[in-house]
Amino acid sequence: MEMNQYMSMFIDESNDHLQSLNENMLRLEQQPEDIGIVQIIFRSAHTLKGMSATMGFEDLASLTHEMENVLDLVRNDKLRMNGHIFDTLFKCLDALESMVQDIINGGTGKSDVGELVQRLKAIVKGDFAGGAAKAATSAPTEAVSASLVLDQFQLSVLSQSMESGHKAYFIEVKVRDDCLLKAARAYMVFDVLERNGEVVKAHPSVQEIEQEQFDRSFSVYYISQVDEASLRDQISRVSEIESVNLNVVDKESLDMLEGSKGSSEKVTETVQEVAATLAPASSVATPAAESPAARSAPAAPSTGGTAPRTIRVDIERLDSLMNLFSELLIDRVRLEQLASEVKRNDLTETVEHMARVSADLQNIVLKLRMVPVESVFNRFPRMVRDLAKSLDKKVDLVIVGAETELDRTVIDEIGDPLVHLIRNAVDHGVEPITERVKLGKPEVGTVHLRAFHSGNHVFIEIEEDGKGINRPKVLETAIKRGVVSPDEAKKLSDDEVNMLIFAAGFSTADKVSDISGRGVGLDVVKSKITALGGHVTVTSTLGAGTKFSIQLPLTLSIIAAMLIKLGSEKYAFPLSSIVETGSVKRSAIRTLHGNRIIDYRQSIIPVISLAALVDSPDYRDEEEAETEMLIVRKGDKQAAILVDEFIGQSEIVLKPLGKYLAGNLGVVSGATILGDGHVALIVDPNALIK
């Protein structure tokens, strides 16, 4: 079907709109008087409605349509937002999100929205009954008769805007006879129009157009500041449009329209009325719309201008670019080897130049895959709001550094752990209001969510000003659950005690709540982050709050590694887990309870023979008087790993071992291709240290 090619666009854009709806609703909840935000929300909802209708997702369209009706009343100052309306609208957003999710998963996007639609309708009706004076101006949302006669409200809007220097147009658009998706084209035209101004009236109605209930042409009354030529140009750029007929509506023709409608007195009356309602609304809108836009990085799409120009790229294409590039990297290493063997000056120079260029290229390719953490962070304000509400707490979420970039693969994985940690912060960290007041703390708890770069890592921190970790209680629970023995418990430092909350099956909650404590503990968070090559630490002050700090690598696909030899085989160790390299004499290795250990910088650490571990076919360290060793680290544990010979440090490209071997591979975490084309296995130091 032709729809397929629009599908990915639809999904991307719906997600964008849903995100912006969520964000702006939250903002509106903070500043319910800001009509500017309502306008943005309305526009998003409207676009979403148009898109869904053209794609044939009826339930999506009907729900957004009802939302639009409510929002329309709000933006025209006929309805004030209140808790009930916010809750209903948020519920609608959830419903929309699950419908879009269903579509993404290949479903039909169908869902029973009847109840929500009823609630929205009730809101529209209920407040209408209250505001009697508003009835006269309710025309724009109501279905008007299908002809292109303007009602007084629309007429006055036209004349008002002409007076204030806008241009009014009567536009007739004809789509080509062979056009396949008339509604989609019409939608694109409307999109162009709405980006540049305001559609006052359309014939047939927008709804009918969306449902493809029109022949080949449609016409609109339209207000804009854009001049005729460029408007015509923009509309005709939409493909499959046969003709665009643009007429400027001047004062005279407007008067004629007015004349045909009725007495002019009545109109002036309405004009004044409208002017009265419009004026404060617009004067509020401008400054208010500017200040929040300046605060949060992504401005409303319609303001455009200085926004960076971007294109959407299929992630698979980026992956294949990455693959091709890594092959280039392998060839580069090979060329460097050859050049050093051949020792010809001009060859060496060329290879060096190529090395520099490919290093730059590597940077760019890596950057292409970088996505701001924003895409993960921006679902949290909503989550914290809902959490706080259901727990009857007051919580402010402060996000800093949402523009910090991380590799796409890391972004995809980091969401879940963060959800857990933030839930933990709101549920276990921040105290209930009464308790906070008693402690002399502000009623509203604050959760900080920060992201920042530091060296080759990105840090994400979650910090709240709640009750902090209760050391004795954690220890008590840990001992009760058998995580530590009472003797061990006495020796633990504060930080070590804090880390206990990451142990499997550990929960500090007194009772199982709705949000956490259902057995999914922080241990899952920790293992996920470790799997990403990062680690997580906790610092806490009793009574003052807790901070989780997550350290993540910038990218997962290229790492610095130490290559080592083991007889005829080569292995790679990620540099990030190596503390030191050195050699050890046979005599320095002692045994303790049958385990081999050495004395390393005043501490006793275990000795692991890599040859024995991988069952090397042609090397054994027992035969050597002095062996090379690597000191590796996992958290605060260390171990010495005996190897045959160091080859050197090198940047390697991580390759999966293939699905067939995925799973229980023990010490091997992946593979890489060396300069000579051979495959070397990457040893996972985390698996070596138990």
Add this chain to the structure above:
Amino acid sequence: MAEELKVIVFTLAHEEYGIEVDKVRTIERMVPITRVPKTPTFVKGVINLRGIVIPIIDLRGRFGLAETEYTENSRIIIVSANDLEVGFIVDSANDVMDVMSDKIENPPEVVGGIKAKYISGVAKIGESRLLILLNLTEVLSRNEIIQLEQFGE
């Protein structure tokens, strides 16, 4: 109507086998194989196939036949099925053949010591040639590796 099936023909312990041509990505000569520790013996390791790391299985070992030294004729057939990509080491591979679907019979109980579940059918070609068609899903079943791993530990 009998359908025509294009298969790649290879040999293993003097018997002829076939894999549907659309499951075969390429056929390679022997290349250096990197051993992967803690895998069943029939998993020979991984190779670099133009930038992609691919696991290699000795098909003789997989079927419990005696493994032999690799020769000039040994080939690696890279197959992909059920989004798994695996290379099979076979004694030789040198033919592509059209098999009519009505010439394919159900697998006999046992063929040359190979379990019947690895075989999807046997095709008769001419008077005396028999072609054993492999059931890739079973041959590549990971359950068996997992069992073997547990057995080995």
